[in-house]
Amino acid sequence: MRSSLAPGVWFLRAFSRDSWFRGFILLLTFLIYACYHMSRKPISIVKSRLHQNCSELVRPDNDTHDLNDTTWCSWSPFDKDDYKELLGAVDNAFLVAYAIGMFISGIFGERLPLRYYLSAGMVLSGLFTSLFGLGYFWNIHMLWYFVLIQICNGLVQTTGWPSVVTCVGNWFGKGKRGFIMGIWNSHTSVGNILGSLIAGVWVNQQWGLSFIVPGIITAVMGIVTFLFLIEYPEDVDCTPPQHHSDLEKERDNPEDPVNDPYSRRDSNVDIVASSSKEQGSEPAAISFLGALKIPGVIEFSLCLLFAKLVSYTFLYWLPLYIFNVAHFSAKEAGDLSTLFDVGGIIGGIMAGLISDYTNGRATTCCIMLILAAPMNTTSAVFPVMLIICGVLVNGPYALITTAVSADLGTHESLKGNAKALSTVTAIIDGTGSIGAALGPLLAGLISPTGWNNVFYMLISADILACLLLCRLVYKEILAWKMSRSRSSG
Numbered sequence: 198m199r200s201s202l203a204p205g206v207w208f209l210r211a212f213s214r215d216s217w218f219r220g221f222i223l224l225l226t227f228l229i230y231a232c233y234h235m236s237r238k239p240i241s242i243v244k245s246r247l248h249q250n251c252s253e254l255v256r257p258d259n260d261t262h263d264l265n266d267t268t269w270c271s272w273s274p275f276d277k278d279d280y281k282e283l284l285g286a287v288d289n290a291f292l293v294a295y296a297i298g299m300f301i302s303g304i305f306g307e308r309l310p311l312r313y314y315l316s317a318g319m320v321l322s323g324l325f326t327s328l329f330g331l332g333y334f335w336n337i338h339m340l341w342y343f344v345l346i347q348i349c350n351g352l353v354q355t356t357g358w359p360s361v362v363t364c365v366g367n368w369f370g371k372g373k374r375g376f377i378m379g380i381w382n383s384h385t386s387v388g389n390i391l392g393s394l395i396a397g398v399w400v401n402q403q404w405g406l407s408f409i410v411p412g413i414i415t416a417v418m419g420i421v422t423f424l425f426l427i428e429y430p431e432d433v434d435c436t437p438p439q440h441h442s443d444l445e446k447e448r449d450n451p452e453d454p455v456n457d458p459y460s461r462r463d464s465n466v467d468i469v470a471s472s473s474k475e476q477g478s479e480p481a482a483i484s485f486l487g488a489l490k491i492p493g494v495i496e497f498s499l500c501l502l503f504a505k506l507v508s509y510t511f512l513y514w515l516p517l518y519i520f521n522v523a524h525f526s527a528k529e530a531g532d533l534s535t536l537f538d539v540g541g542i543i544g545g546i547m548a549g550l551i552s553d554y555t556n557g558r559a560t561t562c563c564i565m566l567i568l569a570a571p572m573n574t575t576s577a578v579f580p581v582m583l584i585i586c587g588v589l590v591n592g593p594y595a596l597i598t599t600a601v602s603a604d605l606g607t608h609e610s611l612k613g614n615a616k617a618l619s620t621v622t623a624i625i626d627g628t629g630s631i632g633a634a635l636g637p638l639l640a641g642l643i644s645p646t647g648w649n650n651v652f653y654m655l656i657s658a659d660i661l662a663c664l665l666l667c668r669l670v671y672k673e674i675l676a677w678k679m680s681r682s683r684s685s686g
Contacts, residue, residue, distance in 0.1 A: 215435045222368050222427060226361040227381055229422055231388035232319065232415040233357040236326040236350075237291075238392025239407045241513045242531040244284050245520040246404050247275040273338040283340060285641025288513050290344040292634030294351030299630050302355035303623020311360050316423035318356025323416025325350035330408025355623075362599065362622045367429050369438055378599035379549020386541035386591065389512065393538075397531040488620045493559075496669055497597050500562065501629030503662035504594045507569070507655045510636035511537055511590065518648060536580050540587020545595030547588065556676070558601050559669035562593035562662075569593075570659040593662070598626055632658070 248271045275283055305314065329346045337343075369377060396407035430437045489495060515537060519530040544565070552561040569589035572582065636658075643650045 215430070218427065218430065218433060218435050219368050222364065223377075223381055225422070225425060226365055227384045227387075229315065229319065229384075229418060230357055230361050231384040231391065232411075232418045233322065233354055234385050234388025235392040235395070236322055236408075236411045236415045237354070238389050238512070239326075239396035239411060240287065240291075240329075241516050241534075242393055242396035242400050242527065243404045243407050244517045245527040245530060246400050247272045247284070248280040272333075274340045281641050281644055284517075285638050286340070287343050287347055288637040288641070289634055290347035291351040291354075292509070292630065292637065294348040295355055296627060296630035296634050298352040298355035299358070299623050299627030301623075303359040303620040303627070307363075307620060311364055311428045312423060312426045314356055315360040315364075315426065316419045318353050318360075319419025319422060320416045321353040322350060322357075323412040323414070323419060325353065325412075326415060327409045327412030330405035330412065333403060333405025358598070358626050359620075359623045364426070364428060367438075377549070379546040379595065382545045382549075382595040382599045383542040385595065386538035386545070386587075389538040389541075390535045393516075393531045393535045397528040400527045400531065488624055491621065493601075493669060494621060494624060496559075496665055497601050498625045498628035500662045500665045501594065501597045501625055502632035503658040503665070504562075504566065504590075504597065504632070505629035506632035506636035506639075506658045507590050508594045508636075509633035510640045510651070510655060511586075513637040514640045514644070514651075522648065533580070533583070536583040537587040538591075540584035540589075541591030541595070543584070544588035544590070544592030545599075548592035548596040549600060552596060552600065557670075557673040558596060559666045560673050562596055563666045563670050565589050565592045566659045566663045570656045594629075598622075598629065601625070 271280075277283070325346050329343060329350070332342060332346075365378070365381065392411055395410055396404075399406040399410075427433055516527075516530045516534045519525055519533055520527060523530070523533075525533065548561055548565060552558045555561065566589075569586065572586045572589055639654055640651050643654060
């Protein structure tokens with residue numbers, strides 16, 4: 198008879214199996230959201246191709262435009278003097294639809310199987326991205342077509358963020374969450390870089406392929422998601438994470454700011470989750486107002502509004518700025534703009550590490566935002582400065598949308614009800630998406646008066662984001678002081 202394995206061997210086997218599945222989910226969700234961002238990026242690369250200075254180009258032999266036509270090389274309707282406003286309208290169609298849809302998406306995400314919800318969203322997103330590019334091959338010159346496609350794409354892309362954050366939150370507990378999610382959140386920058394490089398291959402020839410190729414890749418990834426995504430560790434007999442290892446201690450002393458720097462003495466959010474736990478029933482999904490009552494949700498949501506305003510202004514307008522100011526080609530401007538996203542990868546990891554070490558999410562965001570403000574005017578087209586600016590701008594954005602959202606979505610006041618994670622994530626990112634819509638819109642309206650005015654707008658946004666975190670920064674400082682006095686005592 199074969200002897201039974203020692204308990205330590207069983208532990209190692211279980212640990213190894215859990216680790217492999219967690220690593221797989223982390224990689225899969227990384228690729229999923231990288232594809233979402235990859236499909237968003239081509240529009241910023243193709244902008245400089247839609248409106249060009251035709252006097253610097255040689256007419257092809259088969260050109261059918263009038264000889265006196267000075268806009269023969271541009272793509273109608275973006276060949277007029279108001280092309281910046283029209284391009285801003287196309288950007289805003291996507292971003293406004295995304296912002297509105299995000300508040301609804303989290304509610305659906307809690308009530309539908311994530312695998313179906315996410316894979317359907319990816320396939321549809323790939324379809325609409327490809328339809329935008331097909332406008333080139335179908336010779337479409339109507340503004341409403343591009344705006345309508347962007348609206349549809351913005352709505353279906355809201356399926357992505359709440360779903361992947363919820364899935365990762367289901368698999369990973371609170372310990373070192375900032376570092377893990379800092380690395381994981383580099384999918385945003387990786388997707389932007391891939392989107393820029395892929396779009397740059399065809400931007401000077403058949404620019405429609407700059408959209409079609411990323412769209413096909415996104416749709417294929419949606420099929421992979423349907424086949425392989427695992428929503429809960431329990432679905433494959435893995436050990437679920439411990440979101441609150443010190444939950445009982447926190448309940449014994451709920452007013453202790455060391456345990457929770459974001460706690461409020463008047464918080465009544467406990468009621469929201471407690472009723473759903475009665476009689477061992479499955480936790481009910483939290484309401485929208487109930488999620489807003491979680492301490493810290495409103496402050497971080499409003500902070501993200503201004504942080505995303507800055508980040509998305511760079512995302513959508515940086516290649517065109519480089520094209521106009523440095524007089525690079527469309528491909529060179531797109532390639533240089535990827536350095537901002539390289540900085541974003543570094544910034545997300547740095548913010549996660551620092552916030553884990555200091556236990557100060559708000560303080561980390563505030564310091565990086567303060568440092569980012571003057572960088573917005575000096576980054577211009579200098580490679581090193583672009584990287585540093587990417588670090589400081591995307592660091593707080595990455596931290597709030599990942600570790601902070603997951604922390605608040607599994608807040609101890611919810612009594613272990615992780616059903617709130619999708620709604621909290623949608624509220625925070627949805628509010629941030631309002632800023633993401635405002636940034637490119639304002640940039641399109643302000644840039645005709647001078648690019649310096651756009652940078653002043655970005656500095657103001659960084660300062661407002663810092664001010665919104667003052668209360669939480671103060672509470673974190675109090676928590677550090679109390680922790681030091683306890684350790685010294």
